Amino acid sequence: MGTASTGESETWTEEDVMFVSGPTELSGILTQPIEKSPHPAIVLLHGSERAGIDSTFYTEHSHNLVKSGHAVLRYDSPGVGRSTGSVIGESLEDRTREAISAVRYLQSREDIVSEAVGLWGHSQGGWICQMAAAEYDGVAFIIPVSGPGVTPAQQEVHRVEMQSRAAGFTEDEVAKAVLMRRLLVDIVLPEPMFKEANMDDARLIGSGPWGNVIEWLYHEKLEPESQFAKSIETLVAIKDESWARFLFAEQILQMFEGLSPETWGNVKASLGAVMTVDPENFLTKVKVPVLAIFGEADAYLPVAKSVDLYRRYLGEAGNEEVAIRIFSDADHAILVDGDPASGYYDTIVEWLSRLALS
Template identity: 30%
Template sequence: MLFEPVTAELSFEDDGNELVGDVVRPPWPGPYPAVVFVEGSGPGGRDQGSWQTRLAAAGFASLAYDKPGSGASTGDWARQTMAGRAQETLAAVRAVRSREDVLSGAVALIGGSQGGWVAHLAASADDRIAAVVTVSGPGVGVRDQEEYRLRHQLAAEGFGGADIQQALLLLRDQIRRVQSGDDPARVHAAQAHWHDAPWYPLLAGTTPGSIAFIAAIADYDPAPALAALRCPLLAIFGADDLLVPVEASVRAISSTLTDAGHADHTTVVFPGADHSIRVYTGEGPVRIEQGRYTPAERAPGFDELIVTWLQRRLPVGPDL
């Protein structure tokens, strides 16, 4: 018997935008526990590779949707704040809960990278969210994470200390000027001398829109959302992540939740794994592209960890 998950397009509205994605479910009758994917930074969202099929095989329905201005969705992701992204996530959760084939009391979030911050924030505002899984979701604030990323990613890609310091200065200047009321287009133009530098594309802000976005979220602190979290949390990291300070994130998440009396949180660090929890295959010379190893494959045990953890925490059976 061939396993063929069932896919259906789903659209919902948030903040005047129409968001469009795919619900993938098992081929057998429901209702099912469900997962909503919370995408990281930048455009995209609907393409989660094999993950939705993997979850369907384990008995879950899942929704992955195009971020505003990506794919079939309207709007502009670069104009969103963290709070706006969290409200959008809750709108996606409501759309999934409204389906007859979904157990409305068994909907979880999986947030990747920046989506980890968003998932914490969304779940802290809705105590009906059953569980949260974050994959390389920072436990530190945006400004600290971005500075860590520039230092480590640029060094790994062969740039020296002078280039790294200049990139940090540009990042800080972008944030300071825009937060002081300067026009992002003026800030971008003022940095024109550096636009052709080989490291410039690795900045978070390389256009007026992306400069405005990073300045708007730069002061976000995840601690209050973490302290308010009540559902179970699984936080996964790769030990060799160049984009997120793993040790600092694990400390921050663990200490904040412990101090808040949170009863069910687990942090797992995969040795030798990158930001995408992939490990170098050992076949041919290793390359580092956008903080990720190439060639690489998913760290052994990663898929099984998420699936079994969710199965133990999401109620299955008559709706709640």
């Protein structure tokens, strides 16, 4: 769609772009090397924060990855900046369609090598990389960064445990936080994932707000409309507990304020679908080159388990073009003491440069 120059340096130029995904118009910035086109290209996919083109994190990635000779597209999430639509209620499948639309948009341009457009995705964007590459054979490569190899449900439980431990919680407090996070997951699932573990842990921990949840969730099996009020009661009961700090009950309560018992069923189904997305269903179908990057000190996901699962699933796909890099002391954003881990950008640029040559 229409473009206009927005910026340049000695090594790259930038232009405003617009592309569509279903009914949504998405605004972006395309950063291109100054060398003569056409160029291979890469789309940057946000994590769950669903940022925009002015985000420092994604702007810095654009200006570093363009050094590989690739054009780099970053864009405003739906409802952000000049993009239409909204991220409220979106599924990972919605995000996958959006990513594929971005790839197809770049493939339609004469200044882009249509068969050399890939995806870089951070955190939740790492799942989207996997899903898009499994669904659309026009994705030439993927670079999931801190992209879990486990389901969102498993990742969330791990996050709460690791952040609670890092904050110095006692073992009893960690157990309470993990139990409640697993219960909050099961509330949105059509069939509980953690029923046995939750009931066992509740017996060990003793009385608490989890007892009421176990009763109405596992025994009474209330309809979604009745669960709505019970869920709010639970969040109100735990929001001021010290051990619940990383459950973010206040933020979840804010989400409930915009809902009603009648709409909760649909929202619950959407959240449940997100929680059960399994990378095995996608990585086992990915046959394009993969560079998977992790931070050794990432408190948000099980790094060692994710690495093992990537290797297993991509091996099952018969994919021999897989590189995995773990950065020592780096966190979820591959930062060490607030700065990019040494060699992080060089690793991606060198990998992309070799890919372009091949």
